[in-house]
Amino acid sequence: MRKLLPGEKIVERGITFERLRNGDGLFTVNVMIDGLRIHRVVGRESDGTTRTQAEEFIARLRTDAKHDRLSLPKGRKIxxxxxxxxxxxxxxxxxxxxxxxxxxxxxxxxxxxxxxxxxxxxxxxxxxxxxxxxxxxxxxxxxxxxxxxxxxxxxxxxxxxxxxxxxxxxxxxxxxxxxxxxxxxxxxxxxxxxxxxxxxxxxxDGRIMYLTVAQVAKLIEAAKASDSAHLYPFIVVAVETSMRMSEILSIRRENVDVERRAIYIPKAKAGRREQPITAHLAAFMKDYIEALPPGTPWLFPSAAAKSGHTVDIRKPFIKAVVAAGLDPALVVRHTLRHTAITHLVQAGIDLPTVKRISGHKTLAMVERYAHQNGEHIQAAMDTLQTRLKLG
Structure with missing residues (x-):
């Protein structure tokens, strides 16, 4: 398999290995089981997929068929x-x-x-x-x-x-x-x-909950006083990037480029992407990473977590929300993402750029944020009036 050139493939016992143009390898299976042809993509070499896994996949298909788990059109018993x-x-x-x-x-x-x-x-x-x-x-x-x-x-x-x-x-x-x-x-x-x-x-009614600048400041102050060492940096990253909670908590230090002011997200909801960050956050991240224990790959490490990093921060977040005088029934962790995106829109940033920053799949999803207090819309109308020299 290692000697295959891009576009070449090997087929053996129902398993096909193809060398793709980008150099990656793709495993697929094409077998007949109980009179039904099954053609499936097993996985890519870059994801760790091996021939052994492809063989195990076929074995599972045969076991499933034996126990009537494929809903085959004939002879289904269970x-x-x-x-x-x-x-x-x-x-x-x-x-x-x-x-x-x-x-x-x-x-x-x-x-x-x-x-x-x-x-x-x-x-x-x-x-x-x-x-x-x-x-x-x-x-x-x-x-x-x-x-x-x-x-x-x-x-x-x-x-x-x-x-x-x-x-x-x-x-x-x-x-x-x-x-x-x-x-x-x-x-x-x-x-x-x-x-x-x-x-x-x-x-x-389609309205999205977000925090004002003053509320963000109160929440950050409450986070600084939290018993959780992760809460303050989590909130700073969230409000300065609009990243989702799972994306933030799974950041690896190797994926942070403070010089280019970017965070690489390998498994974002809409596919892997590069998250731009502010100059303030880049400086914050540089100091934060330097203070991490040596050898720790995660920005939010957790020895107790199976993944090696913190996966939830709900309890300390709720305490900080209450301490900031906010309503925990309305202000949740995802509110920070809404807050960052809403303020980008209200600052007059064009929607395609906001989409690039937020990582949304479509512009229609970003347009939901052009709805809030209307100050940015009124400012746009004032600009139009001035340009046309009316009034």
Missing amino acids: ALSFRDAASKYLEKLELEGGKDIKSKRMRLNRHLVPFFGDTPLSKISGFDVERYKKLRQQEKSARGGDRVSTKAKERGAQPVKSARTTTAGTINRELAALSHVFSKAVEWGWLAHRPAKISRLKEG
Whole structure:
């Protein structure tokens, strides 16, 4: 395989290895199992995929077929449950190099799998989906009110006190994960067609919560006094870049280039990208990195975390929000991203540039931020008036 030139390939026992133009290697399989031809991309050499993994993938396909897990059109004896489908879905999605797998796994394991459980994937109806939506909406609470998880509620558990709420946006993202399971199940031959239609919830009036300059200053002061050594740098990075929480907490020191004022993000939601940073943040990062323990690859290391870095900062963040005199039911970690993007728009930065900074997939997603107090819009109209020499 190492001797192959770009464009050349080797095919053996249903496994194809192709040397791509960029020098990377691609493993695919093309086999007949129980009368059904299965052609799948296993993975790229640069992602660590090996021939052994391709062989193991074929072995799993044969095992699945033996236990009627592929929903083959003939001889199916065991219905594929949603629980098993979710597990297989995540496994195959990783092999295909799917996006946002961490979030999909969280939504499936925390809410969707506990609800749909052993229900056959092909038997999930529109009524089941609506019942799920209703149950999740019932978890909405008043500020500081009662909340109980979907899984606990199904068991009849009593609610516990919490300031968190289940928003329409949160439920819609869970429904999007469910919809993707349906789509992939059809693509992979588990289902002949999607079992149910999924309609999304209306997400309010479209307004986005963001912090004023004064509120940002109060929150930063509260973060400086926090017991968490990671909270202050996390907030500084968030409000000066608009990066997502997962992107910030998984920054490696090798991916920070203070001279070029950029942070490389290998696994962003919309694909890998380079995040520009301010001169202030570049200087801050230089000092912060120098103060890290020697040999630590992460900017937010955590010996207790399986990943080696901090994955959540919710508790100290809530304490700082309260200390800053803000409402923790409204100001969440993602609010910092909204804040940075909103202030960019209000400062008169053109939307394509804002899109480049925020890492959004489309301009339509950025246009949502051109909505807030309208000062930047009024300033634009004043500019037009002056240019036309009116009034």
